[in-house]
Amino acid sequence: MLRWARAWRLPPGTLTSSNPSFFRVPVAPGGGGGGGRGDAEPRPLPLSYKLLDGEAALPPIVFLHGLFGSKTNFKSIAKALAQQTGRRVLTVDARNHGDSPHSPNMSYEAMSQDLQGLLPQLGLVPCVLVGHSMGGKTAMLLALQRPELVERLIAVDISPVESMFVSHFGIYVAAMKAVNIPDEAPRSHARKLADEQLSTVVQNMAVRQYLLTNLVEVDGRFVWKLNLDALAQHMDKILAFPARQESYPRPTLFLLGGNSQFVQPSHHPEIRRLFPRAQMQTIPNAGHWVHADQPQDFIAAIRGFLV
Template sequence: MSYTLHHPQSHYKGGDERHEPIIFMHGLFGSKMNNRGISKMLVKELNRSVFALDLRNHGESPHVTPHTYTAMAEDVEHFIKDHRLKHPTLIGHSMGAKVAMSVALRSPNLIQDIVAVDNAPVNAQLGRQFAQYLQAMTRIENTPIVNAKEADEILAAYEPSLPIRQFLFTNLLKPTKENDKFRWRIPIKILGGALDEMAAFPFTPGERSFTKPALFVRGTTSKYVADETIPLIGEFFPRFQLKDVEAGHWLISENPEGFKNVCLEFFRREKED
């Protein structure tokens, strides 16, 4: 797995980045680059290292099948073991949140706590926009466009929000001497075939639970963590806390300060307890 390591200043002076690090995982169509700002903020405030990962089929990590939560959880478990990380925290947004939950339920002894951002341990249909994004990406890849402006005109017919289009275009590779076409960094066929898997959750209530601390953060204008899912969260994560942040689904980028504050409150209260 590809990753970026953000060090506290003290670790440059001989500290140990393997002790209580944070592992940060992005959402669908994201990458480790999405979480640079918040990672640096948490490093500074908590004096802990942050490993920002590219999950499989994203960023610079390998393109492989299957693209399931079980497979991604196994990837993260291997990462923790291979890097000999001690008592890590998992933070994941959206798809990454379900990966964090899956690791917690599969291998609770590997981690000390999780922060699940705007997703819940439920089988729930993905927003229609994700399928539309893939349709637009396929159209862009199959159209002989000559510049990024033409690609944006195609995508704008599917997504009017410029910030979201800019987020998606972090995956667009420009022509090179070796390849004279615009193309996507991510394998859109693999991800397109995995949308049903991304809507699912690999565990059923009562099957297992994670009895360590868990923070669930949801956007106040997002629909991904509905009130009716709260009892189900408690079945899987009996020590969970739920915090709302003034934002939509992309709450880390929309309100990084609000997200940072609820995380700091969670981590510092744990230390006090």
């Protein structure tokens, strides 16, 4: 049965951005399988991750970031939860994001398969799987496909239906692809130029700063860590959710931003069908990036769900 938790509030946090690091984009041999068509069993990619140590007897916590994000989005939250709960905590870069390999395949089946390869390899199953937005859909699909790998599930401001309120995500991709920075531009000037060019399309400064965390310098040129071509080609898949018949029988929390419209009442029947033990909790004064807007509330909600 779908249960509603009482909304509560703690001191607010802020969305921050980190300085970009130098890197070289790894490209999966052969494109990672599937040729971008989302085969039923795509070949897993060797994802980039950060693992914080903890008590092996406790189910670990695994964080999956959203579209345009990376494992660094959860860096401070992962550290806090590792310290407060004593658990191992894993943050992962999805394919085509962060330091993980690029591939033309950007289906949820492929992203789930990546984790089905990584989590048992690291001895992190069953785990508490926490996914935001795109990462939440990946987490939900993995839980439905392989429930034995997921001890409990937290979907952050997303539901297992097509996302209808995010047509602007495609606009963000186009805006990033259009950014033009002269070669050998100083880093501070390059970020300012990119911010100015993005601002004509992306008015929200916090969103621009979030997108700019993906801007990095390689051999004197500024490029995006993201595989923008793959994201643009498969944006319809990213906004959708694969049709499933099975249900996930274990505890599930849908953690929502009070100022967000991503999860609508019309989604509740499908949530109940796929996740019969789901409960919902709303964090006030948080938008879609709940963990960035209200990090302390976010941490407290996860800890409460673990009890």
